[in-house]
Amino acid sequence: MYEMYAVFGGTFDPVHFGHLFPVEALAQQAKLTRVLLLPNNVPPHRPQPEASAVQRMNMLRYAIRNRPLFEIDxxxxxxxxxxxxxxxxxxxxxxxxxxxxxxxxIGQDSLLSLSKWYRWQDLLSLSHLLVCKRSGYSVELGSPEIRRWLDKHITTQIEQLHQHPAGFIWMANTPLVNISATGIRQRRLQGLDCNHLLPADVFDYINRAGLYLK
Incomplete structure (x- = not known):
């Protein structure tokens, strides 16, 4: 019997509770043993991160120090x-x-834009898609073709995720956490407190490193 784990990618610029809380809830529901955090270096669909690769790695290390579910890749x-x-x-x-x-x-927002991803049709041959809720997004996909694709692969049975290597889409009942990295960076520029939006050790590191102040 294989253990099931999942990967969660992002720029993590910075990592915050909007990343951590929904994924922790998803992992508990899907009975995941491990989640690999995959920080991007050159994200193809968004602006380049403000923090360096080393700084983002350091923030991730602080964020998961007391969260044994997570590992960094x-x-x-x-x-x-x-x-x-x-x-x-x-x-x-x-x-x-x-x-x-x-x-x-992935988040619900990513599911809605999945057809814009590079070789998106190949994703389900390699993995399951485990979807976190996002505030303000529905599960309605754009074109009839994409809706048929979702209907073909969606499952509500967690057992199927563990019994098959790939091929299913599962919608998790995760908490809606209205926090964004963009919002945190904007609050930093305005001199507002962000300590309630991300782990305290991460915010301490951001302050020591002088991040997001320009």
Whole structure:
């Protein structure tokens, strides 16, 4: 019997409770044993991070210090090419073998825009998609083609995620945490407190490093 774990990518600029709380809830519901945090180096669909790779890694280390569910996977930070999710999943699938279940954790907003991702049609051949709720987003996808794709692959049975290596989409009942990294950076510029939005050790590091002040 294989253990099931999942990967969760992002710029984490900075990492905050909007990342951590929903994923912790999802992991409990899906009975995940481990979540790999994958910080992006060159995100293909968004602006480049303000904090350096080293600084974002340090913030992640502080964030998960007392959260044994999480591990950090820095492989994407080692590359200067765009961080294509499908390429990383191919490497992870080779490492895990063909039969081990693997999940990719995304937000509802990412599900709605999935058809814009590089080689998005290949994602379900490599992993399950585990979807966190996002405030203000519905589960209605755009085109009839995408809606048919969702209907074909969606499941409500957690057992199927563990019994199959890939191929299912599962919508988690996660808390809606209305926090964004953009909002935290804006609050920093305005001199507002952010301590309630991210782990205290992360905020202490941000202050020591003088991040997000310009």
């Amino acid at each position: 820095s492989r994407e930070l080692m590359c200067d090419t765009p961080s294509w999710t499908v390429a990383t999943l191919e490497v992870l699938r080779n490492e895990r073998g063909p039969q081990a279940p693997l999940g990719l954790i």
